[in-house]
Amino acid sequence: MDLVAELESVLGSERVRAHPLDRRVFAKDAGVKTGPVAAIVFPETAEETASCVRIAAEAGIPVVPRGAGTGLAGGAVPVEPALLVVMTRMNRIFEVDEQGRTAWVGPGVINLELSKQLASTGLHFAPDPSSQQSCTIGGNVGTNAGGPHCLAEGTTVAHILAVELVTVDGEIVVVGAEYPDPIGLDLRAVIVGSEGTLGIVTRVLVKLTENPPAVGTLLLGFPTVDAAAATVSEIIASGLVPAALEMMDRPMVRAVENFVHAGYPTDAAAVLLAEVAGHPEGVRAEAEMIERIARSHGATSVRTAADDAERALLWKGRKSAFGAIAQSAPDYYLHDTVVPRTRLVEVLDAIYEIAARHGISLLNVFHAGDGNLHPLVSFDASRPGELDRVLAAADEMVRVSVEAGGTLSGEHGIGLEKRDLMGLVFSADDLDAQARLREAFDPTGRMNPGKVLPEGSRCFDRAAVSGGTGR
Amino acid sequence: MTALREVTRRLLERLRPDDVPEAIGDAPVVAPSTADEAAEVLRHAAEEGLTVGFVGAGTRLGLGGPLEPDLWVSSSRMARVVDHQPADLTLTVEPGVTLGEIEELLGAHRQSAILPEGRPEETIGGVVAAGASGFRRLRYGPTRDRVLEVVLATGYGEVVRAGAPLVKNVTGYDLSRLVVGSLGSLGFVARICLKLWPEPPVHATVPVTDPAAALAATYRPLAVLETREGGFVYLGGTEAQVGAQAAALGAGVRVGLAWPDRPTGPVPVELRVPARALPEAVRTVRRLLPEAPFVAEHGVGVVHLAGPADADEEFRTLRRWAERAGGVVVRLGGYDVLSASEFPPWGAPPPWAGLQRRVVAAFDPAGVLAPGKLPGGLR
Incomplete structure (x- = not known):
């Protein structure tokens, strides 16, 4: 049986798509990169999701989870022909515990929709990314999403108590708990923000926040x-x-x-x-x-x-x-660096200087309170050489932020877009430790490969080369 | 430890601590001064197959059961404040700095790291390794939400940094949060950056008869606690706000935060349940252990208590009740008066024990770090 037939035997034909047009539509997220898609599936349960993961394994292709596709860093864009697992049909709010201020929800629930549904309870889900009218809770978990109100409330990880995860082996396991300080390692904390590389989240226990009087x-x-x-x-x-x-x-x-x-x-x-x-x-x-x-x-x-x-x-x-900026130019390129709040003035000055020097059009809108910059360059990619100038300026802006003690991303994630810049903020040993963690979850490397960590992050051979476990 | 190899002896000699005992039980103590030295010790331990325990002030060693390692690594020589950025609300410290030192430093700037209250002797390394939080977590969240960056000497003997001293960051996997509560299973925490909060201008403590009702009626108190002495609501904010909130709760308001003592007794334990089950948890504790001192955190779901040495039956019943209510009972100590076999440190293992085992093996391939501490039958 071929891949599509196999998937259809589990999901039915309506929830499996492989038409060239579909494969093109799902080849990109809200960022600038595109990638190859083998097929797209829309599971409705954790069991169906696990079956999709197993079928992809048998077919020898990677799995890329995706929510509403509003990500800006290419986290849901495959780097090789992959099975795209779209979670938007898992959009049920299962149970709301008003007294304990928690709710179990499907990863496909729309961020703003969750708070709207909760209106009568006097509670809301605090993370509020600008895309909250269309982004999903699962996507928020994947990127550890932020938003303006994360200044006081913290980003998504502070609002996720547990997740149900389909592992690369197709096992279904709940990580985290309803009670505080779950015993054992806090794997929940690394699954949040892992951009779909540690497994697929099929249910989420969210913490709810009291509406302010x-x-x-x-x-x-x-x-x-x-x-x-x-x-x-x-x-x-x-x-x-x-x-x-x-x-x-x-x-x-x-x-x-x-x-x-x-x-x-x-x-x-x-x-x-x-x-x-x-x-x-x-x-x-x-x-x-x-x-x-x-x-x-x-x-x-x-x-x-x-x-x-x-x-x-x-x-x-x-x-x-x-x-609004779609009015001024057809394309835009957006950053997400973070700098210490005490260095805002000088970093902003440097960013304006870079834009002026490259002759590009710069607009700024950002989460100033936590030092999370979003310099936005609007441009027309159809003009020869313009994208190259934009990317050159973009690279300088990231470096200026890092030199001021900042980092690459505050809320959008690393994905494909910033993967190769990770060496600016982490040493080879730091990246190796992150790669070890990922490998513990996914020894096969088939769960959303090519994201977050640059090629060669796992230093398998260093111990052998240096003649011991030392550096 | 019986036959020490010469190389181990030399390492012990060089890193001998100067202000703490040179041994705990039969096991020698080493006190590295840098992350690199700590990594050297762990690399050596991995090569020699020596099991390692980590110790700060020694106040939380009972969590996860008694440990008898071949070697203790102490944070006593790594007790420096590395950096405080008052205007950016961040603080970077070494693991041996005590909570008292941190809060004194921050108090001068009217800031707080929201660490466990009334425990000035504890070290920040111990608090992070144990995943411990203060009562004010109801308002500010648990300690793990404020750990922005760590430097870790891993079980495979490398020094790695994770996170950044920034309040918002999604750059790479968040190993710094993973370290919180890891009980030494991943490595030695050599540096920690914490997110701070400004201290509210005014604090107050209000006694209440029905803490659950007071929690429901009050917008974001710092804490709502219940002890055998009664219920208390802790408030922070502007004078007008605290005054209005206190007046709405009733009489007897006291200025400042009058925290209860942590329960002490032969067998200290922590009951953790979903927040909605906390009132019933208090009733269950009162019924099973009518004499035991306790502090219950409403809205959080934690009951700190200390029971008598002969209460193994009651403890086991309490654990069965907690697990049925979707929670756990965790032992914090007292193994000399009530053995770990009569009342084990943990109850049922977490559902993610399989994944956990793989993650621990990635950071401690030799299996020598705090063996047996984590729940879930690691090795």
Whole structure:
């Protein structure tokens, strides 16, 4: 039996696709890379997922798990003909424990949909990536996704208590537990963020967060980018951790304003969107403190959302950023580096200088509060040489961030895109340790190969070469 | 340890500790000063097949059962604060630094690493290896959520770094979180970077009669505890906020955080259940061990307690109850008065024990690190 027939015998013909058109559609995620797809399957249970993994093993092809395909780093893009296992049909919310503030959900549940379904309980799922209207919980687990509100609440790993995992052998095992501090090694912590390389997550126990009784949202305009960045550093240093602290520069503000008409100040060099949440008394005091710090750095406008509708509008501006830039150029390339919050000003200056030197169009929208930069380059890939210039500038921007004590990715993941840059932040021994971990889960190398770690990370031969276990 | 090879003797001589005992029981203690020295010890142990235990202040050695290794590796010479970035809310320390030293340093900046309260003598290395958290985890999450970076001397004798001193990071596999609670099974933790929180300007402790109801009625308290003395809600925030929250809870508010003592007694254990089962867990503890001191963490699902040496029957019953409720009972010590065979350190192994065995083998191929400590029949 051939691969497709074998898969159809388990899933039926409707949930197996291998038409050339389908294979093209699923050849890429939301990033810039494409890869070869052998077939696409849509399992609905862990058992079906395990069967797909076993069938792929018999056929000798790798398995690549995929959620909604909103990833930006190529994590769901195969590097060799692979079985693409799409988890979007596993989109049930199984049980909600309101008292314990947890829920078991399928990996295909849409991030925003989960919080909407929970509205009546007064609880929500805290990670809120900008793609939350379309990205899945399984994808969030895969990349350890972030979002504006991860500043105070932490990224996805802090909100995942357990996962059900289909291993490369097709076994189904629950990792983690409902009780706190599960005994044994915390393998849950490494499965979250492993980009589908340690197995396929088929069910997720999420921690839910109480909705805050009060929220304050401020939009602050600044005459210079440096003034906005310095405000961020001072807010963090002052003993205040806001719920969110986002920054956009003038090119980004103008693109967004043209797109959603949220009333952003288009004359400001940069704006900060700051949110404080919690007890009404605390919110009032913290909002006043942020306004005071902003004014001391020369803020030219301070707008406070009067109600939920205005708050939603201000956030729509922030969350529509990537849609808005489609107006200015057909393609964009987005970074995700993180730098210490005390180095924001100098790193931003360097990034503007790099863009100017390469003559490329740069917009900035990012999670300033945790130092997670998203310099965004808009360009037209059909123009000869333009992509090369963009990639050269991109490489410099990553290096500038790393030199300031930063790292490659804060929330998008490494995937294919940044895999070969891992050597910038890790030694050969560091990468070898990560490769050992991966090998313990997947000795065959068939689970989403070619992602996260560069080729040759596992130093099999070093011990033999050096004549001992030493370096 | 019987016949020490000459090479081992030389290593012991060179890394002899100066301020801690040179031996624990029959086993010699070595105290490396650097991660490289620790890796050298572990490489040697792997080559010679010497089993190794790790020790800091020695306060949590009972977790996972008594250990009688050939060699102890102490963190006593690695007790330096490496870096504190107050404006970036990060702190990097060596494993032998005590919680008291950390909180004193941070207190001057009105910051906290949210470490276990009332345990100033413990080392950060021990807290990380044991995966221990403080009461304020209800508000700030467990310790494991604040470990940003570790340097690890592995069981195969290399020094590796994982994570970064940054508050947000998805660059590579998160080995730093994996180390938290690993009980020394992967290697010696030689450096730790922690995420910090600003201390709220005002703290208060409010006694309550129904802690479960108080938890449901209060937005994000720092902790809600129940002991034999009653229930207590711990608050932090601005003066106006804490005042309003305390007033809503009732009378008797005290300024500051009055933490209860951790239960002490012959056999200390920890009961961990899903948070919703905590009130029933407290009732079960009261019924089975009516005299045992306890501290229960509402909203978290942990009951710390210490029972008498002759309560093996009750402990086993408590463990059966906990496992039926979707939780566990973990022993923390008292093996000299109640043996590990009468009441084992762990109950049923975790479902992921098979995967765990493979991961441990990847970091400790010789199988010499803290053997038998982890649940699940490792070797």
